[in-house]
Amino acid sequence: MGKIHKDDIEYVHVDVIDPDSIPENPTGRFLSKEEIDVKIPPVIDDYDNSGCTLTILDTITKKQIVVESKFNTDWWACGNGSCDCNRSIEMGIWDELDKKQHNEHPELKEWQNLCFGYKRFLIIKSDSDEYSLDGFNSDYPDELKEEFLKR
Numbered sequence: 307m308g309k310i311h312k313d314d315i316e317y318v319h320v321d322v323i324d325p326d327s328i329p330e331n332p333t334g335r336f337l338s339k340e341e342i343d344v345k346i347p348p349v350i351d352d353y354d355n356s357g358c359t360l361t362i363l364d365t366i367t368k369k370q371i372v373v374e375s376k377f378n379t380d381w382w383a384c385g386n387g388s389c390d391c392n393r394s395i396e397m398g399i400w401d402e403l404d405k406k407q408h409n410e411h412p413e414l415k416e417w418q419n420l421c422f423g424y425k426r427f428l429i430i431k432s433d434s435d436e437y438s439l440d441g442f443n444s445d446y447p448d449e450l451k452e453e454f455l456k457r
């Protein structure tokens with residue numbers, strides 16, 4: 307978990323009708339009926355704006371792209387960027403994989419998805435001092451890493 311940015315604190319307007327529906331504010335105090343501008347808990351930031359630059363390889367098409375990411379290396383190594391889902395977005399083929407998954411899993415609702423897993427997109431280069439390429443691809447199969455990572 308990264309730091310919380312004050313810019314990420316959002317305010318929402320709620321109309322309080324039923325006293326039982328009055329939301330709890332972030333301090334744990336229940337808001338009075340008069341308080342209609344409810345401060346909702348800040349979004350926990352997944353990135354700290356430090357960003358990073360890395361290269362992702364599609365091990366099927368062999369296409370490589372350099373990503374100037376707003377997310378930091380933690381996000382790519384351990385967070386949402388550590389699996390094929392977000393890596394496929396960067397590669398521009400999320401829609402294609404989504405369509406394929408829905409064909410294979412007709413039980414999924416249109417808006418549902420399973421994780422694409424750790425099969426296809428490896429980070430093969432980065433400007434990180436913190437993570438090795440193994441660290442960026444820790445859940446990917448060894449065979450894939452043996453084949454495509456220069457270590």
Ligand SMILES: [Zn+2]
Nearest residue numbers: 389391421422
């Ligand atoms: Zn995923």
